[in-house]
Amino acid sequence: xxxxxxxxxxxxxxxxxxxxxxxxxxxxxxxxxxxxxxxxxxxxxxxxxxxxxxxxxxxxxxxxxxxxxxxxxxxxxxxxxxxxxxxxxxxxxxxxxxxxxxxxxxxxxxxxxxxxxxxxxxxxxxxxxxxxxxxxxxxxxxxxxxxxxxxxxxxxxxxxxxxxxxxxxxxxxxxxxxxxxxxxxxxxxxxxxxxxxxxxxxxxxxxxxxxxxxxxxxxxxxxxxxxxxxxxxxxxxxxxxxxxxxxxxxxxxxxxxxxxxxxxxxxxxxxxxxxxxxxxxxxxxxxxxxxxxxxxxxxxxxxxxxxxxxxxxxxxxxxxxxxxxxxxxxx
Amino acid sequence: xxxxxxxxxxxxxxxxxxxxxxxxxxxxxxxxxxxxxxxxxxxxxxxxxxxxxxxxxxxxxxxxxxxxxxxxxxxxxxxxxxxxxxxxxxxxxxxxxxxxxxxxxxxxxxxxxxxxxxxxxxxxxxxxxxxxxxxxxxxxxxxxxxxxxxxxxxxxxxxxxxxxxxxxxxxxxxxxxxxxxxxxxxxxxxxxxxxxxxxxxxxxxxxxxxxxxxxxxxxxxxxxxxxxxxxxxxxxxxxxxxxxxxxxxxxxxxxxxxxxxxxxxxxxxxxxxxxxxxxxxxxxxxxxxxxxxxxxxxxxxxxxxxxxxxxxxxxxxxxxxxxxxxxxxxxxxxxxxxxxxxxxxxxxxxxxxxxxxxxxxxxxxxxxxxxxxxxxxxxxxxxxxxxxxxxxxxxxxxxxxxxxxxxxxxxxxxxxxxxxxxxxxxxxxxxxxxxxxxxxxxxxxxxxxxxxxxxxxxxxxxxxxxxxxxxxxxxxxxxxxxxxxxxx
Numbered sequence: 001x002x003x004x005x006x007x008x009x010x011x012x013x014x015x016x017x018x019x020x021x022x023x024x025x026x027x028x029x030x031x032x033x034x035x036x037x038x039x040x041x042x043x044x045x046x047x048x049x050x051x052x053x054x055x056x057x058x059x060x061x062x063x064x065x066x067x068x069x070x071x072x073x074x075x076x077x078x079x080x081x082x083x084x085x086x087x088x089x090x091x092x093x094x095x096x097x098x099x100x101x102x103x104x105x106x107x108x109x110x111x112x113x114x115x116x117x118x119x120x121x122x123x124x125x126x127x128x129x130x131x132x133x134x135x136x137x138x139x140x141x142x143x144x145x146x147x148x149x150x151x152x153x154x155x156x157x158x159x160x161x162x163x164x165x166x167x168x169x170x171x172x173x174x175x176x177x178x179x180x181x182x183x184x185x186x187x188x189x190x191x192x193x194x195x196x197x198x199x200x201x202x203x204x205x206x207x208x209x210x211x212x213x214x215x216x217x218x219x220x221x222x223x224x225x226x227x228x229x230x231x232x233x234x235x236x237x238x239x240x241x242x243x244x245x246x247x248x249x250x251x252x253x254x255x256x257x258x259x260x261x262x263x264x265x266x267x268x269x270x271x272x273x274x275x276x277x278x279x280x281x282x283x284x285x286x287x288x289x290x291x292x293x294x295x296x297x298x299x300x301x302x303x304x305x306x307x308x309x310x311x312x313x314x315x316x317x318x319x320x321x322x323x324x325x326x327x328x329x330x331x
Numbered sequence: 332x333x334x335x336x337x338x339x340x341x342x343x344x345x346x347x348x349x350x351x352x353x354x355x356x357x358x359x360x361x362x363x364x365x366x367x368x369x370x371x372x373x374x375x376x377x378x379x380x381x382x383x384x385x386x387x388x389x390x391x392x393x394x395x396x397x398x399x400x401x402x403x404x405x406x407x408x409x410x411x412x413x414x415x416x417x418x419x420x421x422x423x424x425x426x427x428x429x430x431x432x433x434x435x436x437x438x439x440x441x442x443x444x445x446x447x448x449x450x451x452x453x454x455x456x457x458x459x460x461x462x463x464x465x466x467x468x469x470x471x472x473x474x475x476x477x478x479x480x481x482x483x484x485x486x487x488x489x490x491x492x493x494x495x496x497x498x499x500x501x502x503x504x505x506x507x508x509x510x511x512x513x514x515x516x517x518x519x520x521x522x523x524x525x526x527x528x529x530x531x532x533x534x535x536x537x538x539x540x541x542x543x544x545x546x547x548x549x550x551x552x553x554x555x556x557x558x559x560x561x562x563x564x565x566x567x568x569x570x571x572x573x574x575x576x577x578x579x580x581x582x583x584x585x586x587x588x589x590x591x592x593x594x595x596x597x598x599x600x601x602x603x604x605x606x607x608x609x610x611x612x613x614x615x616x617x618x619x620x621x622x623x624x625x626x627x628x629x630x631x632x633x634x635x636x637x638x639x640x641x642x643x644x645x646x647x648x649x650x651x652x653x654x655x656x657x658x659x660x661x662x663x664x665x666x667x668x669x670x671x672x673x674x675x676x677x678x679x680x681x682x683x684x685x686x687x688x689x690x691x692x693x694x695x696x697x698x699x700x701x702x703x704x705x706x707x708x709x710x711x712x713x714x715x716x717x718x719x720x721x722x723x724x725x726x727x728x729x730x731x732x733x734x735x736x737x738x739x740x741x742x743x744x745x746x747x748x749x750x751x752x753x754x755x756x757x758x759x760x761x762x763x764x765x766x767x768x769x770x771x772x773x774x775x776x777x778x779x780x781x782x783x784x785x786x787x788x789x790x791x792x793x794x795x796x797x798x799x800x801x802x803x804x805x806x807x808x809x810x811x812x813x814x815x816x817x818x819x
């Protein structure tokens with residue numbers, strides 16, 4: 001049995017958990033990348049704001065696009081829908097309201113990380129303590145996921161969390177790829193060209209993919225191979241194809257998934273047939289744009305099917321005799 | 332810590348742990364011996380740790396009055412309150428006796444009204460109770476039990492006797508904090524559990540589940556839910572915690588609806604699924620807009636019909652608040668004699684009922700010494716505490732009582748017992764009360780101990796957590812093997 005409202009909360013909980021960890025890693029890797037690059041490049045602190053399409057909100061709060069403003073905005077600002085504070089608070093609220101479905105250690109892990117995060121916000125202007133903050137957030141998210149993965153039954157609650165996680169991951173990966181493709185387009189400066197491999201390597205790290213790339217690709221780090229790995233690899237759990245396959249797989253376990261799966265199956269098919277290396281770098285951005293639009297449609301369909309269904313109980317009668325237990329879903 | 336303890340002096344107050352300066356009560360010797368053995372640094376460290384544990388466990392309560400709704404860390408004092416097992420056995424028996432009589436009274440009110448006809452209690456006292464619900468007349472809930480979950484507030488006076496101050500029968504709260512206090516102590520002072528036998532409290536969620544399941548004896552495995560007003564309610568933490576611990580479905584009103592067949596259904600991803608038992612944590616007034624408050628957004632239209640037809644069990648039963656009334660309280664000892672033919676084993680606080688002319692004359696004469704309470708308020712509102720009030724205030728109440736004597740009762744000002752409590756690094760006596768929880772379905776279960784609340788300000792008797800009150804773990808220890816008071 002799974003309440004519609006609770007399914008909605010667990011889906012979002014998993015999205016926020018994924019978003020928090022990914023954002024922290026991205027900020028951390030981006031900071032490290034900037035330390036390797038000379039100043040006045042196309043890549044700077046503000047690039048982060050662009051990845052999250054947060055230019056408008058940022059401009060309401062800040063005039064100067066420097067490190068401190070960008071970091072305050074990306075980590076602490078609750079008006080920024082993608083900030084770590086916003087995401088982690090969203091995670092915490094959704095765990096708090098789903099305690100009856102989650103292992104109780106999850107709640108404790110969430111609070112531990114939250115207490116540390118709150119306490120470290122005042123020192124985030126220092127690069128050194130900011131790194132510690134980001135590492136705490138990442139390892140906190142990993143501990144929370146560890147509790148969930150090792151203690152939760154593989155029921156619908158878990159299915160919704162997996163769908164939420166992979167939806168968020170797909171979204172984040174595609175945004176990051178989109179931005180990298182823009183930065184490394186043919187129009188990039190001569191100065192930046194000299195740092196191509198550092199940027200591609202940074203991309204792999206930002207998505208936590210560097211080691212697996214080196215191990216499985218058997219290739220040096222170069223643009224088209226990196227793109228291929230992050231988009232098409234079938235066994236790396238953060239590639240787009242892998243995530244799309246898992247979204248579809250977990251959707252298939254839910255009651256009456258057919259209508260929703262028409263989208264996920266179509267997307268998956270498209271990705272499985274696509275040779276990303278054949279797409280010129282200039283067109284990657286629009287390719288990712290259209291993926292994000294499809295994901296939004298999928299997200300809305302999921303909500304309509306399971307979270308806010310049209311359900312008029314006042315007209316409802318149960319056919320089974322009272323006293324008989326309703327059947328449980330079997331796996 | 333030896334020095335701090337040897338300086339501790341409760342004076343004239345009744346102390347739960349210490350009979351007089353340097354005279355430790357038998358049942359608390361091992362605890363105090365253990366605490367004395369900790370160095371001041373170690374003790375301080377444990378106190379800090381307990382605060383951290385509470386934050387990590389996310390044990391919070393919501394305060395409305397601050398800027399918006401703020402979740403505050405649960406206030407907890409590390410030094411437990413200890414009660415001897417032999418005393419508790421008597422208290423527990425008294426609480427069981429009391430809840431049986433209360434439930435028989437409520438059943439009587441909505442059915443035969445024998446006690447009203449026999450003059451045990453005046454009819455108008457019952458009818459003026461704010462908790463009386465016409466819509467419940469003629470109903471008999473499962474096992475004839477209306478108040479399935481009761482939280483009775485007990486206080487110990489300077490005479491050493493434990494009195495019942497009131498019975499919370501509507502939606503009593505606090506039990507989650509009782510459970511969490513024990514979890515905190517087990518983490519912070521684990522060694523002490525080797526030294527003395529402390530009755531476990533952790534069976535409460537399982538007992539709650541059993542009691543709720545017993546409300547549908549016709550079903551082998553009923554679906555049981557806890558209905559909460561939602562995350563903005565001050566007790567939301569407790570609702571979520573109990574649902575988690577007892578394995579109940581945590582529901583909000585919007586998750587539920589009554590079907591065409593009159594059963595109650597919840598909205599799931601697989602469509603409607605029937606709910607058989609609802610542990611509701613919302614007041615009667617809000618439970619069914621078809622019957623009670625029409626503007627309620629929290630309730631479920633039609634749920635009263637489903638309840639009356641036996642298609643869903645509701646705990647506590649609607650209308651059970653009729654007995655949660657300060658005037659009716661005064662008659663509870665009479666209920667015990669009338670329905671059970673027994674003498675009450677737990678005393679009420681002596682109570683003058685102003686509607687009785689003799690009582691009123693006494694009250695008006697001694698107003699400045701007494702506590703005066705209106706019938707239907709809770710949380711200490713609309714009260715007069717004579718010894719702590721101005722002459723103007725006393726006169727104001729004299730007027731109020733004379734205008735509407737039916738609405739007032741008066742009691743002597745009690746001197747609540749104290750317990751050693753950590754205050755700014757020192758150990759000082761602070762006043763406390765105790766709320767045990769009583770579950771009644773097919774059987775009756777009483778928590779060993781309950782939630783001890785403590786007034787953290789010196790001399791204060793206000794134990795409410797929203798007003799600066801704290802809490803303590805409460806230990807029932809087997810005292811058969813322990814000796815009497817011994818010098819430090």
